[in-house]
Amino acid sequence: MAALAQLDTEQELPTCGTAWTALTHHQKHVLLHDRVLAAAPDDVLTQVGLLCRTVLEKYESVATDKNSPVLKAFILVLLSPAKSVRTAGIEEVKALLAREDRAILARNLVQKLNEVLEEGRIFTVKEKTPPEDKVDVTGKMILDCVQALCSFKGYKVEDAERLALEALPSTHNPLVEAMNNNSWMKLVAYLGLDAGRLVNRYLTQLKQLYITDFTSTETARLVVATLVRCGPAGAGGAAA
Structure with missing residues (x-):
């Protein structure tokens, strides 16, 4: 399927009913179903990463669909227990997103990562995985x-800001927080932004999301703690 997508110079694959449905349909995506991916050998998962990149790169209808199974499949590849699969997937996704007009796609992928982490249903290690690759998600x-x-550092400022805010939950996952309780602040700085100004600018939305509509999870509590310590204005607003 990856080869078909790569060779589809006329972008005719979406007209191939059964094949396209098996790849992209929200309920009938048999090619990228969680159980199929969980049972797939590592070399197949590496090809899935290539397939996801190709499809998201070539077909805007998929890239802009927040509920596309292609997004979730890509995230599962990036979180695979096999280091070789993760490494290949990371290179694919970096190349995919390294364009100014891919900011929305980057945000959609981060949002899907947040959802996958919230679900907590990530690949288990396969029996034939080499001992050096046998790790839980860390x-x-x-x-x-x-x-x-x-x-990618080349997005417009507003796009970079929204991407950074979308990354709040995943950078505050308890597993991440246990190893680095400053990862979001570092990410914000990497994107050329100031955390205090960012929180102040989007304070109304952040208060709505993390205070008014607060759901008591460890991740949400960690996010609020970071927002509080982002600066005097951010602290006052978040604590209100």
């Missing part, structure tokens, strides 16, 4: 994924 793996999705 804070470093999650942080590597976030950093890859936010690696």
